[in-house]
Amino acid sequence: MDDHVRPSRVVILGGGFAGLFAARALRNTPVAVTVVDRCAHHLFQPLLYQCATGILSEGQIARPLRTVLRRHKNVQCLLAEVTDVDVEGRVVHAERPDGGTSELPYDHLVVAAGVRQSYFGHDEFARYAPGMKTLDDALDIRRRLYRAFEAADAATDPDERRRLLTFALVGAGPTGVELAGQIREIATRTIEREFALIDTDQARVLLFEGGESVLAAFGPKLSRRAARTLERIGVEVHLGTLVEHVDEHGLSVRDKDGGPRRFDAGTVLWTAGVQAPPLATRLAKATGAAQDRAGRIIVEPDLTIAGHPEIRVAGDMMSLGGLPGLAEVAMQSGIYAALRIRHEVEGRTRPPRPFRYRDLGSAAYISRGRAVVRRGPLHMSGPAAWLVWLFIHIAFLNGFRNRLGAVLSWLVVFASGARRERAFTSRRAGPA
Ligand SMILES: Cc1cc2nc3c(=O)[nH]c(=O)nc-3n(C[C@H](O)[C@H](O)[C@H](O)COP(=O)(O)OP(=O)(O)OC[C@H]3O[C@@H](n4cnc5c(N)ncnc54)[C@H](O)[C@@H]3O)c2cc1C
Incomplete structure (x- = not known):
């Protein structure tokens, strides 16, 4: 009472x-x-991958909770x-x-x-294959990605250089797909003329998925289109492939024919499963x-x-x-x-109506000007879907300045490939 x-x-x-x-x-x-x-901030998790890959800054996807709730006089925030x-x-x-x-x-x-991230009973993988749920995770991934190119440029052994230029993603849901597309874009459009000794275009991006399709929640049609777009931009998609082991040099998988395979990779990121x-x-x-x-x-x-x-x-x-x-x-x-x-x-006594979720659809970004959007029977892909993706994210981003800044960053990266937020700290948190 x-x-x-x-x-x-x-x-x-x-x-x-x-x-x-x-x-x-x-x-x-x-x-x-x-x-x-x-955390002292409200985090816009759907754009974490853009912070991790240097398009948006931390401040653009995370706003202080106190600021967001400052006009709510009956609300206190406690860190x-x-x-x-x-x-x-x-x-x-x-x-x-x-x-x-x-x-x-x-x-x-x-x-x-x-x-939080689930490693399906293999929490020991987390050290070598971080997930992406928090701002700290995104900044750690940014450090690992850009540092991998630096390390590859400095490496003298060709095998080690190839390993450092190999990026493996586990899980082909929206986060895995978005990160895979972004890493290929970084390699081919952002830093492609910045290194003297490596050809960043040769960076391999491997996407492993235990199921039979990428972006399974978007249905078979969009899933096939997404897979085609990924392959076109150079992502190697491995469906029906279960990751069995991850260590500091790469990962071992069981492919759809049941065969074990080893992939050396300098960066492994985990985007499969939650708990x-x-x-x-x-x-x-x-x-x-x-x-x-x-x-x-x-x-x-x-x-x-x-x-x-x-x-x-x-x-x-x-x-x-x-x-x-x-x-x-x-x-x-x-x-x-x-x-x-x-x-x-307010003392209303009528029994409450049950919670009913209104499905407004979902969208995932694949690469420059390419996205998939699903809303009820409506399935879209390509540039039109990218525009829809753009508007959805502008509408939901928190704060006018963040919206404006994000739109500017998206236009710049779309037009020139340039990313402003590439700085990373030297904090050591596991292998490069
Ligand atoms: C990388 C990524 C991409 C995504 N992309 C999309 C997308 O494109 N579209 C979409 O619709 N959804 C997407 N999602 C899912 C979406 O972000 C989540 O469904 C949504 O954030 C869930 O909101 P929530 O409030 O339940 O949890 P969260 O947003 O995770 O918030 C939980 C809060 O609780 C706090 N907390 C947890 N434990 C404690 C504790 N013990 N003490 C104090 N505080 C605690 C955390 O700090 C956090 O602020 C994505 C998620 C991720 C991680």
């Missing part, structure tokens, strides 16, 4: 798409909202790592960056902590909630956890009727969770 003396306390765990849209939707509701996130939820006591436990801990009591909890973080398992144990195979929490149709109407799970961390892990699902579920809280606080 809500307390009428003080406003209800809403804690939102995570300031990604689900958490941010939940906080925004509570703007005119008499509740005190705390958004707690281990802290949530370590546990005391479900009985209704308290969130978090570790602050000053080393102290915070206890955040709540009347309503929205859990929107997203997912819920350990926090999801702790919460599931504490509430008795079931989890799906990826560890996501199985929620009721109104996004609550069964037996816990005060806890809602939104975004990538929720499992509901096979909904995909997409930004649009996260935004809509965050808004839905907030509206349910508002209705409860």
Whole structure:
């Protein structure tokens, strides 16, 4: 029952798409909202690959949460790592960056902590094949990519030079496809005249996929077109191929004929599979909630956890009727969770309508002027799809300056191949 003396306390765990849209939707509701996130920024994950490949800057895809929510007077932001939820006591436990801990009591909890990379039981691969989920990951990948060309130019052994100029991507979903296209573009259009000793055009980009198609979620027609476009720009696509081992020199696979094959590669990037973080398992144990195979929490149709109407799970961390892990699902579920809280606080008694996801379609960028777009029965590819991709991303990027800056960067890279954001730090984080 809500307390009428003080406003209800809403804690939102995570300031990604689900958490941010939940906080925004509570703007005119008499509740005190705390958004707690281990990062101080809201990250636009769909454009991480553009930051990693030097088109966009960190600031263009990540905005301070405090700035984004500055006009929301009932919202506080807290930079802290949530370590546990005391479900009985209704308290969130978090570790602050000053080393102290915070206890955040709540009347309503929205859990929107997203997912992380899955290595399908081989976490040891992470050291050699980083995934791309955070801003740190994108900057680490940028360092690995551009450093690989530098190292190849400095190498004297031709075999080592070839290895350094080989880039392997595991997983042909949108992120793998986008990164593969971008690496070929860097090699052929951005840095192709900058090195004296290497021909960057010779850089090999290998894309491994365990399934039978690239961009499987876009359907067979677009998938075939995407594969053709990738091959045209020089990406070697290996379908039906399972990666069995990754080490500092490359990777070993089992190809579709069952044969083992070894590929030496200087850079291996992992874009296959997701799993819920350990926090999801702790919460599931504490509430008795079931989890799906990826560890996501199985929620009721109104996004609550069964037996816990005060806890809602939104975004990538929720499992509901096979909904995909997409930004649009996260935004809509965050808004839905907030509206349910508002209705409860306002004392509305009608049983809530279940969460219904409105599929607005999806888009993936392949290479310069080439994308694929799927919306219901509409399937587009090529330059028209690229224009649609452009407008979708302009619409969803956060902040006017970011939109303007991004459009400028896209026009420059489209026209000349030049990328402004190629700087990387010398931080050592594993093999080049
Ligand atoms: C590389 C990449 C490309 C993508 N491309 C697309 C695309 O083209 N189209 C599309 O629709 N979707 C895309 N997605 C998926 C989309 O970004 C996600 O579906 C969406 O971000 C999910 O939102 P979320 O709020 O559930 O989780 P997230 O956006 O992951 O946010 C979770 C937040 O919780 C915080 N957090 C997690 N654990 C803790 C903790 N213990 N304590 C404190 N804070 C914590 C994190 O810091 C993060 O800010 C892509 C994702 C990635 C990684």
